[in-house]
Amino acid sequence: MASEDFVHLHVHTDYSMLDGASKISKLVNAAAEAGQKAVAITDHGYVFGAYEFYKNAVAAGVKPIIGVEAYVTPGTSRHDRSRVQWGTKAQQDAGDDVSARGAYTHLTLLSRTTAGMHNLFRLASYASLDGQMGKWPRMDREILSKYSDGLIASTGCPSGEIQTRIRLGQWDEAVKAAGEYQDMFGKENYFVELMDHGLELERRVTKDLIELSKTIDAPLLATNDLHYVYEDDAKIQDALLCINSGSTFDTPGRFKFDGSGYYLKSAREMRELFRELPEACDNTLRVAEMCDVEFTTTAEGANYMPRFPVPAGEDEHSWFIKEVQRGLHERYPSGIPNEVQERADYEVGIITRMGFPGYFLVVSDFIRWAKEHGIRVGPGRGSGAGSMVAYAMRITDLDPLPHGLLFERFLNPDRVSMPDFDVDFDDRRRGEVLEYVTERYGDDKVAQVITYGVMKTKNSIKDSARVLGEPYALGDQMTKALPPAVMGKDITLKGIFDENDKRYAEAEDFRRQYRENPSWQRVMDIAQGVEGLTRGWGVHACAVIMSSETLTDIIPMMRRPSDGQIITQFDYPTCETLGLLKMDFLGLRNLTVISDAIENIETNGKDVPDLEHLGFDDPATFDLLQRGDTLGVFQLDGAGMRSLLRQMKPDKFGDISAVSALYRPGPMGMNSHTNYALRKNGLQEITPIHPELEEPLHDILSETYGVIVYQEQVMQTAQKVAGFTLGQADILRRAMGKKKKAELDKQYVGFRQGMLDHGYSDAAVQALWDVLLPFADYAFNKSHSAAYGVVSYWTAYLKANYPTEYMAALLTSTQNNRDRLGLYLGDCRHRHITVLPPDVNSSLMNFAAVGEDIRFGLSAIQNVGAHVVEEIIKTREEKGEFTSFTDFLDKVPLSVCNKRTIDSLIKGGAFDSLGHNRRSLVLVHEDAVDGIVDVKRKEAQGQDDLFGGGMFGDDYASGSAATIQVPELPEWDRKQKLAFEREMLGLYVSDHPLQGLEHVIAQASSHSITALAETEDTDALGMVTIAGLITSIQRKITKKGDTWAIVTVEDLEGAIDCLMFPQSYQQVATELAGDLVVSMRGRVDNSKGSPEMRVQEMRVLDTSGAMADGPLMITVPDSRMTGEVAQQLRGILEDHPGGSEVRVRLTEPGRATLMRVDRRLSVTPSPALFASLKTLLGAQCLH
Secondary structure, three states: OHHHOOOEOOEOOOOOOOOOOOOHHHHHHHHHHOOOOEEEEEEEOOOOOHHHHHHHHHHHOOEEEEEEEEEEOOOOOOOOOOOOOOOOHHHHHOOOOOHHHHOEEEEEEEEOOHHHHHHHHHHHHHHHHHHOEOOEOEEOHHHHHHOOOOEEEEOOOOOEHHHHHHHOOOHHHHHHHHHHHHHHHOHHHEEEEEOOOOOHHHHHHHHHHHHHHHHOOOOEEEOOOEOOOOHHHHHHHHHHHHHHHOOOOOOOOOOOOOOOOOOOOOHHHHHHHOOOOHHHHHHHHHHHHHOOOOOOOHHHOOOOOOOOOOOOOOOHHHHHHHHHHHHHHHHOOOOOOHHHHHHHHHHHHHHHHHOOHHHHHHHHHHHHHHHHOOOOEOOOOHHHHHOHHHHHOOOOOOOOOOOOOOOOOOOOOOOOOOOOOEEEEEHHHHHHHHHHHHHHHOOOOEEEEEEEEEOOHHHHHHHHHHHOOOOHHHHHHHHHOOOOOEOOEOOOHHHHOOOOOOOHHHHHHHHHHHHHOHHHHHHHHHHHHHOOOEEEEEEEEEEEEEOOOOHHHOOOEEEOOOOOOEEEOOOHHHHHHOOOEEEEEEEEHHHHHHHHHHHHHHHOOOOOOOHHHOOOOOHHHHHHHHOOOOOOOOOOOOHHHHHHHHHHOOOOHHHHHHHHHHOOHHHHHOOHHHHHHHHHOOOOOOOOOOHHHOOOOHHHHHHHOOOOOEHHHHHHHHHHHHOOOHHHHHHHHHHHHHOOHHHHHHHHHHHHHHHHHOOOOHHHHHHHHHHHHHHHHHOEOHHHHHHHHHHHHHHHHHHHHOHHHHHHHHHHHOOOOHHHHHHHHHHHHHOOOOEEOOOOOOOOOOOEEEOOEEEOOHHHOOOOOHHHHHHHHHHHHHHOOOOOHHHHHHHOOHHHOOHHHHHHHHHOOOOHHHOOOHHHHHHHHHHHHHHHHHHHHHHHOOOOOOOOHHHHOOOOOOHHHHHOOOOOOOOOOHHHHHHHHHHHHOOOOOOOOOOOOHHHHHHHOOOOHHHHHOOOOHHHHOOEEEEEEEEEEEEEEOOOOOEEEEEEEEOOOOEEEEEEOHHHHHHHOOOOOOOOEEEEEEEEEOOOOOOEEEEEEEEEOOOOOOOOOOOEEEEEEHHHOOHHHHHHHHHHHHHOEEEEOEEEEEEEOOEEEEEEOOHHHOEOOOHHHHHHHHHHHOOOOOO
């Protein structure tokens, strides 16, 4: 019976961020369980959750009512940011006046019709685009009356205009305002809203609101200001308020909800609350009857594909066909092969049928524009590289046919889905392409996209501990007890206690501590409630929405207050579902490196290679790959990848594509990467999946030596042996990837029948299915790995053939990452490329190739900004090279004459070529700068110095050169000079304090620091020893008052932070000092992205006799010293002849024997010798 029912019409979800604690799915399911036939969503100001709410509610069988609790200006224009209050000072102090000191009032709006919902979206859009004040998007009377059609409104909550006027005793104004809203929305669509949460604020006006409803003849409407789903969620919502305000539950005077009952009350509870006004509850059902909205999705034909401006007399379809043909003629100038034309015609048919010609024209147009404007574009990305049409239209740069790339993996003829080209641009110039697209298609039709940040595992724990007032250490301790993240994702808090979670077993230690600690239990109680709630929004890094219609007519839009950026209020999956096109405009740093390398090649006077028309058959490139010499090569940079390349020995482009597809957790877990490498080099037999399948699958699997690497191979297999179309095969592949049993069972029936019809046995069917199933999940998209393989090949080609120019570009791109910079500078040293220090006469802004050397860029020096560098280069070009330090100061403009800048240039070595040493210049630079600044200021005022340009011509030296004498002092010692250089450049360049001590370092360490940085599983290494120079010491105090330290140790290639906790610190406290050469022994942890060592012991190394030829001591367990090993050892020693005697220490349990080796086998200590010895005798042989 209707009088038993009730509908909630004032509801906040977690999209009322850090205020509402109702997850949409939980809310609609609770409404369905309570038998409520409809429910509304009215979040603050924005309509972020509208579609998600609609979809969930429809699925749960509950009618969705889409609304908003709007912010409305206090009678002013939405463009006017002034605050307005209506009452007396006393009323303002009592909190009765307009909210937020006169910023806004509230208004509840609900969509009655679909047209009304779109009006709601327009209102929410313009409130943000035009009316934003602080964090509140505000509507005004003007847009409310313009877009009132199809909407229902109510007087709103206590912050609403009507209640505010009543509280202030302004009855006539209240009646007038209510009458205006009635005229605006229609008499039958305006309601007087009543709430009761036990607040005095509400009770004071209830009588007057009932009176008002009689006066203007407006129906009453009972609501509950719902902020959470169940009564016991109140604590969770309160925690959100604390997180939002940065307070704890106990903070005095913090913001919190007074009253109670802000949850999804049952119809009975609401009827009981308003028992004297049953009609107020009945009217909620009436409103629910009045409201009926729907979204049109792509499944119902929504399609706002951007329209391409075509020449007169053409439509998109005819122009598209002409463009494809024109492109094919360009790509195949000596005639279009038949199979190419057939493939293109097939694709054109599908693209046209699906209605996407305009899309291809749009993408082709902006990529062409980018290339014409010198912006480097990636050769392709994602499945789009499988399209011949895309290749013809220059969207991609990889011919799909020779590489076996499939169009159906991109656009499946059996399943209509939006095509998705993700395009990579040179990182620095991506913004220019966005500007072009916005200008060409209209800023009302192009926008960037919102993303929502949710409370994740660690955040939830730390925030919950904080609001409970627990010490920071507790949250830290709890997050450290979590199982390690897998591919950047933590186990969920729910998963820790859910036996069905696949990572449940890993969390046993966490659960044990949880059971033992009441404080952990209190924190988890809150953390599990806030986990997964939306906590904020941002802008997607690369997604762009493009539309044929004005966006505000389709979805709500907003302006980011911080910078005015216009973005969507819906995230991109929602936008795509509603028929809008999402494209990813990505900035790829490696394209920037390639652009810079090409520029360096040209500047250095060499012939510039044409990468786009480069074959994939350069011997030097494959030689580089086979050596694993791929530091700085796109996708092939890591240590594990480099050792895989050495094992695989790539000799064709297909290997590059395969290696990036195989070097991922899934395939590596199944050992596919090793199997591929062994089979390629004839070290493992290629076994067929089943004897019956050997011949039919040969063409599909032979290129990968019988290992399934690509999703396309799964599709082609289904096509070949089960008669699937490639479209059906793509659906099968998706089902296998998702692992949903019902869908898999359905697919298996068709697959089995297809194979049986093709004459295969049940055993063959089962064998193939069992192999395909796990691989479909791990197999990679071949179009993507081939297209990205091209970028890998280009970077490897440049490194192999133009090493100086490529390394200069690479160093520029990592200028701000000191660790990578050190690693790549080490690589330059290995390749005998000299990296010269910066120089005011020859350095450019960035690293530059000068002949076969690389010159440091001036912008890499600390405290030297880009503007200063531009001025120095401009002065040099206009006035000629600088001949001395004083000549430099004379010529450069005033903005360069800054003491800190000049000091940094001196210490960085930028004046070394001008005849004075660094120490002398540091001594006089302050006086010199003071002198020249006065001169330049006077010049600027037109009072030329007597010796200036004026009277005596240009030959006279002005100001400083005539007065400053640079003293002839001896240079700083090597140690001091290098310490300053490191401070200014971040690393040692002209020399290295460890130069000449390489063998001491190698002898005292089991691993180099860079090797540790690149080791993924550092636990497996156990105890390791590193050696190097102490470059910084940070001493810290524990809560107990004990001292510990973070010591940075650096070898010739990298640096590592060594943590010396109180126990190990105490042992060396008196010795520990900067610039010591030490060895550190301990365990290494790489989980934070850069290695840290927990030190057990430190030893100061003796470098006094390092340059002399002291004896080399080799320690070997006696049991290991077989005749064969002795022979190999002799060979190694003979390969490194020199003056250092060798001694071998043979160890047995409890004793050791020292033997002197024949003098004829004396050696020259070197890292190469030590590496060979460690390979033969183990990492500890030199200790």
